[in-house]
Amino acid sequence: MSSQGDSTDQEVGVRAELAENEGYAQRPKCFSSTLQECLFVLTATMAIGQQSFFQGAIVGVTASIGKDLNMNPAEITWINAGSSLSSGAFLLTFGKVADTFGRKILFIIGMGGFSLALLIAGFATNAIYMDVFSGIIGLFAAAVVPPAVGALGAVYEKQSKRKNRAFACFSAGNPLGFVGGMIISGIASHEYNWRASFWxxxxxxxxxxxLTVWTVPADGFAKTPMTYEAFQRFDILGQDWLAGDAPDGWKTGYVLALFIVGFFLLVAFIYWQSIAEHPLMPLWVWKDRNFSLLMVIFVLGFMGFSAMTFYISLYLQELKKLSALEITLRLLPMVISGILVNVACGLVLHRVSNKILTGIGAAAYTAAFLILSFMKEETVYWAFIFPAIVLVVVGADIQFNVTNMYVMSSLPSHQQSIAGGIFNTVSKLCNNLGLGIATSVRSAIASQMIPSTPAIRPYLGAYWFAAAAAGLSLFFVPFLTLGTQGGDSEKAEEQSVIIVENKFANGKGAIPDSASEATPTLGTVVAEKQ
Known part of the structure; x- marks a missing residue:
């Protein structure tokens, strides 16, 4: 009896171990070792963080760049805005390129081009030189994000705890990249000058x-040859309409005209995507209520995040007269907060309702911006800036993780780069939109100031805008119907059924761009499950 009992206990233990391993998932077969897998995730994280690294690097030295190159305030703003705009305008294009002609080669070109553009930008001699190369830097940042997201989504195709942790590390690229760029820039500019930050x-x-050459797996799909037929599938007209928007200041007549033209080009782009045979952006994904709500909530919060990070740095430079290194030290808690939040997300995405997590993120955003809105010039750092920068990272990282995971589950494996392109296009364009609106608010307040008006007043206007946008996002959270994401294979399979069911309940019943051939229909998924 004792022997039989021991055998039963042993069998139960083996089953428990197998169940745990099944939920965690095995190392993908495309990697020869765990080291290669970890370096791949790190490389993908550096790819998604390119734009953030650049913005973090310039945020502490914008005043120095402006002084050295004799730039006016509008030209200084375009260092940041130019890279974000060019990146956002071309993300969908590069997503289509990656999924059509191959991810790995575009990944390598994007990483190498970004490095070369930074090197050349470090030799800038005037405002036009700097602003143009900021746009080129954004272009290469756009080129690398879709293949990085696509490769990650293809490697970790099935829902699992391993995928959750890989995507949590990947999602850390944006917030940690921003602060990492500040640290590198702070040290380099302190020891040498702002040019050393770029180099x-x-x-x-x-x-x-x-490292990309070794760590990124070969493309696991049949690449399309570069033929005339391939370019016919590329939707060049859609790209032209998407890239037509050109935001600027509001005081000159041509700006309003371009804004109106840009609006109609955006409408034309959406209409064309609805009828195009091979669209850049499959519109049926927006018919999924959770997808649309998550994107709206993310946009409203991230608009404020971009405005806050830019103007808190400018406040520390212009009003507090701090050096780049001193600014870096004061914003360093963002790194620690970002690491902790991303680790926590990797551990709880499959345990805690993602609706609750999204609400926590929106509340953290709103609280951070409200704290800064009541700041005064003589304010103590620990009372206002410190809690605000910690909370804003909590909001950014939680919402980035939840939204990114859901978006990547909304398109089939052969369209993962397009999925990444959609998400990052939205994030880059809302980044630019948020900074543009905040700049307009700040300029409007500054133009009406009298000598007795506190110098901090224009900055507070930017923070109030951020608080209003984040506060609005809270109203959309109750309408989400999200549960958990990831976990063991059985739950993941059920989630896949629900996601496909949502697409077919709200969509056309067939996935455009040949996806129906590669992605099982709801009936097929259920049949396989049985």
Whole structure:
């Protein structure tokens, strides 16, 4: 009896271990070792963080760049806005390129081009030179994000705890990249000058370009030859309409005209995508209520995030007269907060309702911006800025993780780069939109100031805008119907059924762009499950 009992206990233990392993998932077969897998995730994280690294690097030295190159305030703003705009305008294009002609080669080109553009930008001699190369830097940042997201989504195709943790690390690229760029820039500019910040970042990405060749797996799908037929599937007209928007200041007549033209081009783009045979952006994904709500909530919060990070840095430079290194030290808690939040997300996405997590993120955003809105010039750092920068990272990282995971589950494996392109296009364009609105608010307040008006008043206007946008996002959270994401294979399979069911209940019943051939229908999924 004792022997039989021991055998039963042993069998139960083995089953428990197998169940745990099944939920965690095995290392993908495309990697020869765990080291290669970890370096791949790190490389993908550096790819998604390219734009953030650049913005973090310039945020502490914008005043120095402006002084050295004799730039006016509008030209200084375009260092940041130019890279975000060019990145957002071309993300969908590069998503289509990656899924059509191959991800790995575009990944390598994007990493190498970003490094080279940074190197050349470090030799800037005037405002036009700097602003143009900021746009080129954004272009290469756009080129690398879709293949990075697509490769990650293809490697970790099935829902699992391993996928949750890989995507949590990947999602850390944006917030940690921003602060990492500030640290590198702060040290380099303190020891040398602002140009050294660009060159230091160029060296780092040159090393990761080499690493990309080894760590990124070969494309696991049949690449389309570069033929005339392939370019017919590319939807060049849709790209032209998408890239037509050109935001600027509001005081001159041509700006309003371009804004109106840009609006109609955006409408034309959406209409064309609804009738195009091979669209850049499959519109049926927006018919999923959770998808649309998550994107709206993310946009409203991230608009404020971009405005806050830019103007808190400018406040520390212009009003507090701090050096780049001193600014870096004061914003360093964002790194620690970002690491902790992303680790926590990797552990709880499959345990806690993602609706609750999204609500926590929106509340953290709103609280952070409200704290800064009541700040005064003599304010103590620990009372206002410290809690605000910690909370804003909590909001950004939670919402980035939840939204990114859901978006990547909304398109089939052969369209993962397009999925990444959709998400990152929205994030980059809302980043630019948020900064543009905040700049307009700040300029409007500054133009009406009298000598007795506190110098901090225009900055508070930007923070109030951020608080209003984040507060609005709270009203959309109750309408979400999200549960958990990831977990063991059985739950993941059920989630896949629900996601496909949502697509077919709200969509056309067939996935455009040949996806119906590669992705099982609801009936097929259920049949396989049985």
């Amino acid at each position: 230091a970042l160029a060296v780092i990405y040159a090393l990761f370009t080499v």
